[in-house]
């Protein structure tokens with residue numbers, strides 16, 4: 309019974325041993341390989357070729373291929389890797405080939421080397437295969453401040469090959485060396501540097517790649533702390549019982565390793581470990597932000613001053629924040645709104661009554677207004693007579709001959725020079741026109757719907773028109789008053805100088821149908837009077853007017 313058990317146990321252990329021994333090239337050897345601590349990890353991408361020498365230098369230069377064998381630790385146990393060249397995964401002595409790599413090649417690979425008849429070393433290598441480039445594949449994070457950074461190609465060491473280098477997956481031209489040197493580094497050199505190696509195996513070309521990430525750390529530069537937000541003495545509106553979050557963001561400098569602190573204080577109490585108040589600090593793009601959470605705003609909070617205090621080892625600064633309940637803000641908002649409306653109203657009223665006010669005050673102004681400016685006429689009146697229909701002609705004649713002089717001359721005491729009325733027949737028009745315009749304080753331009761550009765022969769009227777506009781626009785010695793009779797002319801039809809004038813001067817429209825068309829107190833005439841110079845006499849009075857004998861209708 310006992311011997312049976314013994315033989316059973318022996319048989320089982322023999323089987324077990326056989327299993328172990330089967331993995332060795334020396335099938336009769338019972339040597340247990342000694343695991344070495346030269347663990348390495350290799351990362352690659354599917355489709356690339358893997359050329360993996362034994363991780364030990366002596367082992368990798370072993371010339372007798374039969375002394376080395378490779379295994380993979382699969383889900384179904386340790387399996388030996390074949391030596392046949394036709395196999396996708398095979399080994400030739402110290403070198404393991406996987407041509408090409410697939411995702412399922414990820415796993416632990418074991419190398420066993422019988423360096424003596426009864427002595428065996430074992431090495432482990434983990435291979436990780438990614439579907440595409442992954443940041444986990446980065447071999448080494450360079451974070452340097454030095455002027456020149458050197459990167460060694462992480463793949464294809466001790467192999468016949470051609471190398472190319474890429475920065476952020478763009479080819480770096482002319483780089484074929486095993487070591488890539490980046491000189492005069494600055495922040496713009498940050499990126500992923502990939503070394504791609506192509507090598508041949510039995511007439512096929514395979515590629516392997518490895519990448520470094522370069523991150524340049526700028527030199528530390530510390531400044532006295534500066535609180536970027538909130539503004540000093542700011543007011544935060546909230547509600548009683550509500551949750552409130554306050555943020556304080558402070559600039560201490562770049563890459564500072566100094567002790568940096570941000571504190572929250574209510575009145576004189578540090579809000580550390582106070583129930584209902586908590587804060588944390590984090591770094592955001594070179595600034596340090598401290599976030600205070602008040603779980604429930606209390607009455608005390610609303611009557612307190614909060615402070616955000618920032619300090620480094622040398623200096624401290626603080627800003628003050630006051631809480632206000634939203635309700636208390638309402639009257640303030642209403643008051644501002646009322647003030648704003650009042651302001652708008654005042655502006656509107658002032659604008660509307662400017663003309664009346666100015667005319668009113670002119671009554672007093674005339675007393676000490678000395679008119680020794682060397683001028684003779686208050687206004688020179690120009691208009692065009694060509695190209696208009698009969699109705700317009702009558703309206704124009706009525707306005708120029710009757711209404712205009714009746715109001716401005718007879719009632720208001722202005723002295724006008726009206727073309728066609730005041731020039732004597734036969735005088736040298738052109739010379740005198742110039743002189744008279746010079747002697748006038750304003751130019752009154754009367755526009756009718758027919759005014760247009762295409763002039764043929766220049767009549768004396770046209771001449772006055774041009775000289776007048778020249779005075780107003782070019783020499784800016786005179787102000788113009790634009791009066792429109794009847795319908796509006798298309799702006800684009802007007803002479804250019806006039807169009808320009810319309811930008812700067814309001815166009816006053818005379819409505820002959822209005823019952824107040826000839827009354828100085830009407831809106832239209834008030835505006836004209838407002839734009840006229842200050843009159844010599846007192847305000848306009850209703851005076852009778854004799855008919856003007858000189859005016860002849862065109």
Ligand SMILES: *[C@@H]1O[C@H](CO)[C@@H](O)[C@H](O)[C@H]1NC(C)=O
Nearest residue numbers: 381382383385386416418432
């Ligand atoms: C093989 O893998 C299994 C499970 O993944 C692990 O428990 C075992 O230790 C591995 N063997 C070796 C020799 O690495």
Ligand SMILES: *[C@@H]1O[C@H](CO)[C@@H](O)[C@H](O)[C@H]1NC(C)=O
Nearest residue numbers: 382396408409410411412413
């Ligand atoms: C692993 O994947 C490759 C290619 O996708 C396939 O040829 C091979 O049979 C797979 N091996 C195993 C063990 O699944």
Ligand SMILES: *[C@@H]1O[C@H](CO)[C@@H](O)[C@H](O)[C@H]1NC(C)=O
Nearest residue numbers: 534535540541625626627628
């Ligand atoms: C904020 O204002 C207070 C006085 O109201 C002053 O003492 C403090 O220095 C100011 N802080 C900053 C950062 O200007």
